[in-house]
Amino acid sequence: MGNISELEVLLRPPAMDMPVYPPKAITLASGETMVVRQVAREEVPTLLEAIYPLLWVERDFYDIVAARLFGELLAYKRYRVKDEYVLVGLIDGVLAGMVNGRLVDEKTGMSYHTLTIRRGLRVGSHLFAAKMEYHIEHCQQEEVLIVAESPIGFRRWMIEYPLEKKFEVQHEMGGVPSWLLPKDVYYAAKPRLVAGHRPISDELMKSSATIILPEEETVVRQVAGEKEEQQ
Amino acid sequence: MKPVYIAGAGMTQFGRSEWTLMQLASVASLAALHHANLGDIRVDGVVVANMGAARVNRQTALGSALVDQLALYPATAESVENGPASGASAVKIGVQAIASGMADVVLVTGVERMRVVNGLEGTDFVASLSHPEAEYIYGVTLPALAGMFARLFMDKFGVERKHLAMVAIKNHENAAKNPYAHIQQTVTMEGILTLPEAAVNNPPIAEPLHMFDCCPVSDGAASLVLVSEDVAAKLGGPKVRVAGIGQATDTHAVHEREDPTDLKSVRIAAKTAFDRAGLKPQDVDVVELHDAFTILEIAESEASGFFPRGEGHKALERGETRLDGALPINPSGGLKAKGHPVGATGVAQLVELVWQLRGECDARQVKDAKVAYACNFGGFGNNVVASVLQREA
Incomplete structure (x- = not known):
């Protein structure tokens, strides 16, 4: 922070020390390996490029998730959000999905968004689980505040874990009443929902070092569930 | 009975x-009419199969609606609701109309738009086919019935979860070659069963059935143009004949059956279809079975007469039911991966078989297929329609 102006220091939120999420590898139903790793601020523009075409996809609330995530990632890149982190899922280096969240304080985390590009392989479930793993196991937090913006998210998080109501807390996502994943519920759900192994091989680490974006048309088609045009 | 041919699919x-119910039905119908190349030969009747439109799409009288949509007046119009067997039931009604001489050309279209409601409501609407007092009120769903059936069947015949996974892997592999399939994604044994990650990738739905043992909930439509012998002769081209159709019922509540693992209705429907066709299971080159759940492909392959009872999973293990095996089953990907828009399924099975018999299936083509069989499994086996198609020179 030595080379930034005094005003900029005031504009930036205070930051806590956050551990780095150790990358892991997950074998998907297709047999493909998805590497889950944390992204650096410099990689954010690449992610914004992937999110941009989804701003107009209404299906499954991709538009609102994309719009909010776009803002959250920009805020992360430009130091306008407190203690945010971003994880991505990469298959052969190609972006399959991303998740983000932030630390409210030492004890409590807040989940922001889960955006799946490669659908049908539980990529979103794996990435959400990785996010919870980061809060509870790596940041040693006691609980994570969560909301869902789509019925799919509600099924995946609220029902599958299952989360507890903490409606007295308004979530940053529009003031929606929060749900809570306490540490004990996380550990109870872990065998069912948290997968992957560490450490990952050098080869996998290398292949996932650079984020490769799928074609814009492919992203929209995968998200909208459309297939190639028929005769 | 006069012979009946399928001129278009x-x-x-x-x-x-995102299409409406009628858009789906119209597009499939137009594709079948185009395939049939009827020219100025008019359509005498339209039969539409569907299960849930009254409830989930707020639309009834689909036969009349489709006639209007396609401007086929004054063609006769019927709507058929017979649970998951609606599709093949509608085909049977079309076949009867031509076989009796009441019509020369009948368009049969199956259509369902289920994804308009959420998963819970969709599951509930399908569960409404179960026995209202003995099953439904206790919360029975189709996955639950299939789970109980699977448990019994597996215990009795030594079928293991790996066999169920083999059905899923095979059908996903076939669907990956089918541009019309809902899920064009291959899966592996490691990814859905043997690796630790498989527990997350493939969660339980109704034990012992897991996610990849269950068909997806799909929207879609399929259509056939049935014609009389005279019309088939005028049209020329490949001739696919409806060689035999059989139908049988069983008790509504599954627990009332003497042996719930014995799919008696499949046995009787298949035997009737083969007898009417003058053919035997051994004559069949390609098969479409109603694998809404993986266990059903194994059970139906036995009850239809292709393998002895308790031997279906062994044939699967030997690779006999693969696309390149002695008896390919579900080259389309089956309900498991091609998808299961309930009212359209029975028609779609026959669409695939017509294409197979005409040699039009590209990467998933079964070589030299001349005789084909389909089993459309309604209820939980309480109403089954079996069909045998034959390619004529």
């Missing part, structure tokens, strides 16, 4: 569609 992409 078409379908929409299965999956989740």
Whole structure:
């Protein structure tokens, strides 16, 4: 922070020390390996490029998730959000999905968004689980505040874990009443929902070092569930 | 009974569609009419199969609606609701109309738009086919019935979860070659069963059935043009004949059956279809079975007469039911991966078989297929329609 102006220091939120999420590898139903790793601020523009075409996809609330995530990632890149982190899922280096969240304080985390590009392989479930793993196991937090913006998210998080109501807390996502994943519920759900192994091989680490974006048309088609045009 | 031929077959992409129910039905119908190349020969009748439109799409009288949509007046119009067997039931009614001489050309279209409601409501609407006092009120769903059936069947015949996974892997592999399939994604034994990650990738739905043992919920439509012998002769081209159709019922509540693992209705429907066709299971080159759940492909392959009872999973293990095996089953990907828009399924099975018999299936083509069989499994086996198609020179 030595080379930034005094005003900029005031504009930036205070930051806590956050551990780095150790990358892991997950074998998907297709047999493909998805590497889950944390992204650096410099990689954010690449992610914004992937999110941009989804701003107009209404299906499954991709538009609102994309719009909010776009803002959250920009805020992360430009130091306008407190203690945010971003994880991505990469298959052969190609972006399959991303998740983000932030630390409210030492004890409590807040989940922001889960955006799946490669659908049908539980990529979103794996990435959400990785996010919870980061809060509870790596940041040693006691609980994570969560909301869902789509019925799919509600099924995946609220029902599958299952989360507890903490409606007295308004979530940053529009003031929606929060749900809570306490540490004990996380550990109870872990065998069912948290997968992957560490450490990952050098080869996998290398292949996932650079984020490769799928074609814009492919992203929209995968998200909208459309297939190639028929005769 | 006069002979009946299938002159045209078409379908929409299965999956989740933004189209309306009538758009889906129209697109599939137009594809089948185009395939039939009827020219100025008029359509005498339209039969539409569907299960849930009254409830989930707020639309009834679909036969009349489709006639209007396609301007086929004054063609006769019927709507058929017979649970998951609606599709093949509608085909049977079309066949009867031509076989009796009441019509020369009948368009049969199956259509369903289920993804318009959420999963819970969709599951509930399908569960409404179960026995209202003995099953439904206790919360029975189709996955639950299939789970109980699977448990019994596996215990009795030594079928293991790996066999169920083998059905899923095979059918996903076939669907990956089918541009109309809902899920065009291959899966592996490691990814869905043997690796630790498989527990997360493939969660339980109704034990012992897991996610990859269950068909997806799909929107879609499929359509056939049935014609009389005279019309078939005028049209020329490949001739696919409806060689035999059989139908049988069983008790509504599954627990009332003497042996719930014995799919008696499949046995009787298949035997009737083969007898009417003058053919035997051994004559069949390609098969489409109603694998709404993986266990059903194994059970139906036995009850239809292709393998002895308790031997279906062994044939699967030997690779006999693969695309390149002695008896390919579900080259389309089956309900498991091609998808299951309930009212369209029975028609779509026959669409695939017509294409197979005409040699039009590209990467998933079964070589030299001349005789084909389909089993459309309604209820939980309480109403089954079996069909045998034959390619004529």
